[in-house]
Amino acid sequence: MSKDIRIKKGLNINLVGAAELTTSKAVLSNVYALNLEDFHGIMPKMLVKEGAEVKAGEPLFYNKNIEEMLFVSPVSGELVEIVRGARRRILTLKILADKTQETLSHKPIAVENASKEEIKSYLLMGGCWPFIKQRPYDVVADPDTTPKSIFISGYATAPLAADLNYVLEGKEAELQAAITALGKLTPGKVHVSVGTSGGSPLAQLNGIELHKVSGPHPAGLVGTQINKIDPINKGELVWTVSPQDLVITGELLLTGKFNAERIVALAGSSVKTPKYYTTKIGAEISTFLYASGVNEEKFRVINGDVLTGSQSSQDGHLGFYNNTVTAIPEGDDYEFFGWNKPVFNKISGTRALTFSWLNPKKKYDLDTNTNGEHRAFVVTGQYEEVFPLDIYPMQLLKACMVKDLDEMEQLGLYEVAPEDFSLTEFICISKQPHQKIIREGLDLLQKEIG
Known part of the structure; x- marks a missing residue:
């Protein structure tokens, strides 16, 4: 039962470019990558060195704080590069895949x-x-x-x-x-x-x-x-x-085998034939992006969905947790007097000069333009209309911004993740980065309280 x-x-955002329910096998990627940003808060300790040969499912590194927590290779091949950032922090691991795959068996x-x-x-x-x-x-x-x-x-x-x-x-x-x-x-x-x-x-x-x-x-x-x-x-x-x-x-x-295979939805209005592809975690996005073709010269590839995904280059790699890749037009142009005329081709949470509320089932071809610049929070009551959790979103965001731990606790930060604020970020007329604010608040709360 x-x-x-x-x-x-809430608010449904109906966009052009949904993936058709057909699946093709993506071209095999030459290089697979694990982005360490996908594992938020993990301190990696390498188990293999650059140039080492690894099997699919073989551990590459472990969590320094919990040594039994292993992170494994999605494919067999050679660890060709360990990309490091400031203070030699590990950012990305790149593996040149073997033509014939070998998998570690348990x-x-x-x-x-x-x-x-x-x-x-x-x-x-x-x-x-x-x-x-x-x-x-x-x-x-x-x-x-x-x-x-x-x-x-x-x-x-x-x-x-x-x-x-x-x-x-x-x-x-x-x-x-x-x-x-x-x-x-x-x-x-x-x-x-x-x-x-x-x-x-x-x-x-x-x-x-x-x-x-x-x-x-x-x-x-x-x-x-x-x-x-x-x-x-x-x-x-x-x-x-x-x-x-x-x-x-x-x-x-x-x-007993780690199989990193994933069925990924390639979607978005910039894709000519949006559909599903069978690929693997860490595969090059270009191996299936160009198989479907693209409509524009300038478009943005999003590793994930349009609300919570991260911007990726066209030769980037599929994220560890992602099963969607979206391509939409790059919004780097500006409309003359766009703020002062009726709008029929955009979605808005307000009824001020916009008409998306008249046809809730209409599909829109939106680009990445934020249609405004960053400004101070404006109290409109909009967040509460699309936020179904029993939490005050505006107050929680402000508590995170001023690092008020007591308020953050009392207002319910323990319950939320950044993705829960993706919709309030979308409709925010103040153009505030809600998900980034919540992520920083969670990190502070974990550091100070645990």
């Missing part, structure tokens, strides 16, 4: 009979532990802690996000193995959310608490679901895992 969650506050584990500690050790050893994130702080989970519950969102509402029902089709065995294993890591429930339209492979799994979610974005964000199902209080932990990462985890448990 499922429990329904209906979200009323003995498969009997998930049903395994203990909590055996499951935990196996995931740490096999390189799948980094897929488990924790709240508060939105970082890789500490294996020495125990969450009160685990959340998985199988309902994607972000603009042009990958259709999870489609990409998970036929992966029921892997999903079930991962769910069974995760269920042994918490004394609470494994909460799985799906859309009300049905068809999700996640809905048929055993050992879950199923929730059917409906409503506009951000109904599909796991933070929204945590807030409505099992809110986080001070001193409590919950873990989250994305559905496609469940597939990789389940395959490791069943076969």
Whole structure:
């Protein structure tokens, strides 16, 4: 029996360029890369040197603070470059892939009979532990802690996000193995959310608490679901895992091999034929971007969706957690008197000279132009209209900006992640970087309070 969650506050951003439900195999990438920025807060300690030969699934580095937490190679090949920044901080690892792939094999584990500690050790050893994130702080989970519950969102509402029902089709065995294993890591429930339209492979799994979610974005964000199902209080932990990462985890448990394969949605109005591609974590984006063709000379590649993804070069690499790559026109032009005339081709949270509210189902071809410059916060009440969490968004943002730890705690910073503020950032007439403000607030809270 499922429990329904209906979200009323939010905003659907309908964009041109959704990926067609067809999948092609991407051209094999020559070089794969792991970007250390994907593992926020991790202090890496290298296990192999530049020039070393590695197998797929072989550890490259470990977390200096938790030595048993290993991070593995997505492919076999030569570690050709360790890109470093200031103070020799490791930024990126680049691996030149072998033509014939070799994978490090572990003995498969009997998930049903395994203990909590055996499951935990196996995931740490096999390189799948980094897929488990924790709240508060939105970082890789500490294996020495125990969450009160685990959340998985199988309902994607972000603009042009990958259709999870489609990409998970036929992966029921892997999903079930991962769910069974995760269920042994918490004394609470494994909460799985799906859309009300049905068809999700996640809905048929055993050992879950199923929730059917409906409503506009951000109904599909796991933070929204945590807030409505099992809110986080001070001193409590919950873990989250994305559905496609469940597939990789389940395959490791069943076969003993780390398979970094991912089905990625290539979307956006700058793509001629947006569709799905089978590739691997860390692959060069150009291996599937140009296979679909591009419409403009000047466009921006976003590693992720348009609200939470990061800007990437066209020869960049697929992020560790991403299953969407978006390409939209670069908004580097300015409209003469654009602030003082009716607007019919943009989405806005206000009704001042804009008319998107008259046709909520219309699809828009938006570019990256912010349509304004950074300015002081203006109290409009707009954030509250699209922010479904039981939190005061404006007050929390200001508490983070002035580094008021007591206010940050009392206003609910433990519950949120930067992505929960992606929609308020989109509609912000003050052009404030909400996600950056929340990230800095979380880092400060973790450093000072832990």
